Amino acid sequence: MDQLAALSAFVHSADTGSFVAAGRQLGLSASAVGKAVARLEQRLDARLFHRNTRHMTLTEEGRIFLNRCRRIFEEVEAAEAELAQASRTPRGRLRVSMPLVGMLLTPVLANFMRAYPEVQLDLDFTDRLVDVVEEGFDVVIRTGRPSDSRLMSRNVGRFRLRIVASPAYLESHGVPRTPHDLAHHRCLHQRSPTTGKLRPWPFARSEAIEKVNLPEAMSATAIDPLICLAVEGLGIACLPPFAVRNEIGDGRLISLLEDHVVETDQFSVLWPAGRQLTPKVRALVDFLAENLFREDDA
DSSP: OOHHHHHHHHHHHHHHTOHHHHHHHHTSOHHHHHHHHHHHHHHHTSOOEEEOSSOEEEOHHHHHHHHHHHHHHHHHHHHHHHHHHHHTOOOEEEEEEEOGGGGGGHHHHHHHHHHOTTEEEEEEEOOSOOOTTTTTOSEEEEESOOOOTTEEEEEEEEEEOEEEEOHHHHHHHOOOOSGGGGGGSOEEEEBOTTTOOBOOOOBOOOHHHHTOOOOOSEEESSSHHHHHHHHTTSOEEEEOGGGSHHHHHTTSSEEEOTTTBOOEEEEEEEEETTSOOOHHHHHHHHHHHHHSOOGGGO
């Protein structure tokens, strides 16, 4: 293992606190990572980690050395970005963190892959709050407005949620004309996988509407079962427009209470502040901004 690879093994071990986790990120065995760090310590004649059977923490020398190593890799990354910028051809692996709802955007990603065949997408789907820098993501895509000041961001599309039900359900239970009417209907809810709370339905805020108690016929942390159950006529669901575009288009679902749904959400693409936007990242950001939503989603 060359010196730069050994430095990479050390940085990943420091970031993850584990040779096993570092090896998983680097595609190496934990033993190979541990030996690389040990050889590095021997060459430096300094102990970089305090290690026991359960914990691994940086020594003071390790913390100082880690800061130096980060600068080295930042320079390497900047040099690579400059070369990539010079070539102007988006290429290489692109690590992207997307929310679970992003699985429904795979047709858009498929079109991106066709447009940029030299970019290898590495997608991680999760709703947890990821650390873009520490976990090595090139970009993160999230719903809502970004709040992390360490990150640059771009809004790539706004959308309005849809209240939907099947024709069979509406024929059996009646059509709700106001949000108050939902108190007498079977509501299918999305539950946040991180907080465990039901996601609110985006009605206009007023004292009267806020008092509406939406029944909980069922809840799920994923959107796919809500779509399926709504199509099967088992209740009314509140879903993103891109999730039910086909179902509304072919009549399997009907959009309801559109005049009362006023809150608009957005997708944002985020990347580390101060990091030069590489051609592959710029290509993804621009492509999503141009292709993610249609006008009727807003």
